[in-house]
Amino acid sequence: MLVVMQSHATEEQVREVCKRIESLGLKAHPIPGSARTAIGITGNDGAVDLGVLESMPGVIECIPVSKPYKLVSRDAKAEDTIVRIPTGSGDVIIGGQHVALVGGPCAVESEAQVMAIAERIAQAGVRLFRGGAYKPRTSPYSFQGLGEPGLQILAKARKNFGLGIVTEAIDHESLDLVEQYADVIQIGARNMQNFSLLKRAGHAKKPILLKRGMSATLDEFLMAAEYILSEGNYNVILCERGVRTFADHSRNTLDLTIVPAVKRRSHLPIVVDPSHGTGVRHKVLPLSRAAVAVGADGLLVEVHHQPEKALSDGMQSILPDEFAQLTEEVRQIAALLHRTVN
């Protein structure tokens, strides 16, 4: 924390602020500048809320300095975290030099639908399958997902096609079930700061795919992951899925710059969801290429064999043939960056 004094602040005011800081058990470091004095504070482990200094006479502003996250930081672990996901056809690896693709429908609608799509995903050489059995929907009147029967359908797709399953949990109860049936537990954007659910995810025995909240800063995103790691689950995969801005030409604004930003701050892998990130089918392919080109560790893509009949998100789902083309193009880009797609 740095406390900036007004240019007219008296020496007495500076002394008072320092005294207050030291009364809190911390150390004050006044830095007299040409125009004004600033006071650095050290010794704070995060427990003390120093914002109140801002209301002391002569103070103009308090600026936080230290980043509050620990376990997710590159300071704590310099090398990239590699997450291994066991599937019927061998482990899929995310992180480091490994790029992983995940394809599948937004929602599990029926066994026939899942099998039809899963077959095409596997044919494209992709070994992770996505599909929601629990759907967080803006409207209570929209399709809310099949629940446990949906998970059973996914388990069958895993078995039939050697796929690993990525699917969302929306509360403690569904997380218990998802943990049993799936290989990766997804926490959605709307639950990124559902801290009760994050703590539960921290006790899960499966990797967590954590989506960035719609207006989450980098720090908040990493702190949400910190909740999971701090409970003991170190297998966390971050996912950029677009943020909310004024821009209206896409459903969300896909923020690819967060990929190198995460890599500088944290050792965790980060994948990109171009389907929610753009919300429109014809933008999924170009943004998928861009995501791999920027250095993402994977893609999460919505694929549907009959998008016009999809119960949700049909507008942003691509066809199996388009997905096959997409995997081909991103493999080539990954190869240029000396990375392997699996």
Add this chain to the structure above:
Amino acid sequence: MLVVMQSHATEEQVREVCKRIESLGLKAHPIPGSARTAIGITGNDGAVDLGVLESMPGVIECIPVSKPYKLVSRDAKAEDTIVRIPTGSGDVIIGGQHVALVGGPCAVESEAQVMAIAERIAQAGVRLFRGGAYKPRTSPYSFQGLGEPGLQILAKARKNFGLGIVTEAIDHESLDLVEQYADVIQIGARNMQNFSLLKRAGHAKKPILLKRGMSATLDEFLMAAEYILSEGNYNVILCERGVRTFADHSRNTLDLTIVPAVKRRSHLPIVVDPSHGTGVRHKVLPLSRAAVAVGADGLLVEVHHQPEKALSDGMQSILPDEFAQLTEEVRQIAALLHRTVN
């Protein structure tokens, strides 16, 4: 839904789109314009996702028209909803001509702290008390609240000072307890789209104070309330608490315009939280005045007798004396608008 065709779209393409619409059991209304044709769609009760029409040849855009909410809408109920909150000193009324004030600390820290502040709140003539026993904190290392013992302290404040208690629930388990101990159950901004929690709140026997999410649109905010009403709980109070924007001179950007916007669309009361909405103590009083002047049905204000020792949000808490001044000023403004503060 309105489907807009490209200016070069052929009559054949327009016919194809109409055919597709009708194959879905809906009715198509082509409107030939000077530059292009648009096609209105009627008969859709929300179950069909029409976005996929956007990828048909000749279509340039699909524009949603109907609002998806029902029970929260003024269409469903023209007159203002009035929520009554029983307290030891008679009912507090929110909505219609009644403005209600709520004061208290961000977090319950100790019995001594709560009693000291509650006494001052009651002295200011305010009968609703806020204070969190469950705190959703960005960092897992920050103070997370006292839990049930905190609720017991709040219950004691209710008894001692005739106050009604407003406190937050963060998951099913805490909601069960909050429902027992408190008079109003708060759902925080981070949980505004925690649909599992909203459904549980819909079965609660107590009124719900629902805070707007950090980047929630008006429609999403009302749809979150719709989740609660659709499960049977009609006593919902909305709360504007600032949204996330690029602006950096306040913690959030308080969006007071949403107050008249809500009143036009919905019959539900809406209160304002100027403490989270600004994040800085010296802005709480002016924005409180503005909130009542714009027509809000109440205020939720953080008050602490020793803000510099607060375990959370000390920076935005005002002193009891400042709160007494605030209540005085907003009473005068409310009177100009022919409203009563209680």
Add this chain to the structure above:
Amino acid sequence: MLVVMQSHATEEQVREVCKRIESLGLKAHPIPGSARTAIGITGNDGAVDLGVLESMPGVIECIPVSKPYKLVSRDAKAEDTIVRIPTGSGDVIIGGQHVALVGGPCAVESEAQVMAIAERIAQAGVRLFRGGAYKPRTSPYSFQGLGEPGLQILAKARKNFGLGIVTEAIDHESLDLVEQYADVIQIGARNMQNFSLLKRAGHAKKPILLKRGMSATLDEFLMAAEYILSEGNYNVILCERGVRTFADHSRNTLDLTIVPAVKRRSHLPIVVDPSHGTGVRHKVLPLSRAAVAVGADGLLVEVHHQPEKALSDGMQSILPDEFAQLTEEVRQIAALLHRTVN
């Protein structure tokens, strides 16, 4: 500027950064913390761009500390700036205890229109009249304003009704003319960072009303004013007119919190434009009340006697009768705050 080092940064790296800082003629103040070292920098008058330190080994972040504005700052002048605008019916005063109202149409359309509206503005006891002769329009095909003939109409309204005239200049050429005909020169939101125009405004002999850009931070807004003051024109009135956010229930998001924020940082007066700030007629009155309640030094309101025939912004213009009611309500609120409306 504060340079934050990585927790693993070596002493050698800290020394290298200090050396680089001192080679630039500045002074380095290392502050060793428990987790990491930060380095304060003093002696920089703003000429050196220190961001490059961010790419030195061991550095994690550079945080700017000093505010770059000078003349607009309360540091430079502690008391409120009062701007006097001479009119045919005596000076109108903005700032300090004085609140000023401005009413009139978005655009000057014809002499008959201006006279009809000006008469009603004057009848409401308001002495400043707005109306654009030069209109910055998103589309080249929209009405662009009458130009100099429009200014002549405004001058006639001034003479006939004893009004002061506020009107917009959009480039050097129009500013020369506006300076001749009007009493206050408006710089619109889209030109807030048209620095060439700001410099010209700094040489004008009339007060400048400077609107906040659609996505301007507080610092950028004040720096734009600094351009004008630094060229010698100290009569600057700031104007909040809404910013661009994701929210879609109003044309812009009116950011009333900037009013107390400006007052803390700067001595300049700030008025609010609730017409552009909301974009919808039924929201203008409540937001006008809120703006005065939050402490704004004035209001700029669009009034039209036939809004359905307006050539621009008819949707957000209120009727003369509604304006008369508005002036009455804000006078009462201003009186509560011990301020005078003129």
Add this chain to the structure above:
Amino acid sequence: MLVVMQSHATEEQVREVCKRIESLGLKAHPIPGSARTAIGITGNDGAVDLGVLESMPGVIECIPVSKPYKLVSRDAKAEDTIVRIPTGSGDVIIGGQHVALVGGPCAVESEAQVMAIAERIAQAGVRLFRGGAYKPRTSPYSFQGLGEPGLQILAKARKNFGLGIVTEAIDHESLDLVEQYADVIQIGARNMQNFSLLKRAGHAKKPILLKRGMSATLDEFLMAAEYILSEGNYNVILCERGVRTFADHSRNTLDLTIVPAVKRRSHLPIVVDPSHGTGVRHKVLPLSRAAVAVGADGLLVEVHHQPEKALSDGMQSILPDEFAQLTEEVRQIAALLHRTVN
């Protein structure tokens, strides 16, 4: 325009709205739905502002339908616009299958600086050079550019190294000079809605590179280009340079999704500026790759041989060696997309 009626609107109210529409010389098309009636409007060429219908009894909302741009639209011209820029070493082509790179410093600081960098740009096989002689700076106390002497230095670099020159004009006066000396006239983000300058650019004999404003929507961006085309200059190159959002891990949020969005709506080429778009040196290379992968028609990259001594934007400038690597990587990605870099 589509007018949506309240569900309780009476037939009389619907008739009144239709009558009003027809009194304006337009045609009304009522569409009775199950819950409410909507009224389509045709015959409007954009001259009539229909927003006022929103305040008629029974109306809940007016939704604009037609896009207001004409000349920039794919409706007006289906095939991609190709812009040719003559240089001493042959034409550089932007658009269609051609990707163009532009490199150079943020600002022209001295002849020695420009020559040192220009030599390295040319060595990397890049034939367009950027560098500002007129700098729009947030602070009036920052370096404002060398003006005409700076243009003369650029002209010398063109001659010495066979480069085409891209440089910014900030007002009519500087545009006159830039038109003489340079090959492409840049209009910066802060001037995207400086309509007076856009009209002047529409009369220029050189291509215009138009940067997206910090909070411009796609429609506003295209309408700004429409200003230029409507005055007769069809050689417009759009440039995405990041928009302003809440995200704080980069200077701006680079919105790569706008590239496919522009390509769907318009025939104009669009390039990307990853230097301003991210604001941090280590993010320039990954975002450059992503921009070409998403389908951009070129890159505008800040390169400086001594970034720590740069008078502006040193923090986001890359070194000549890094630029050479960048050109190599994007050439490979372009080749995968069957595009040629020049």
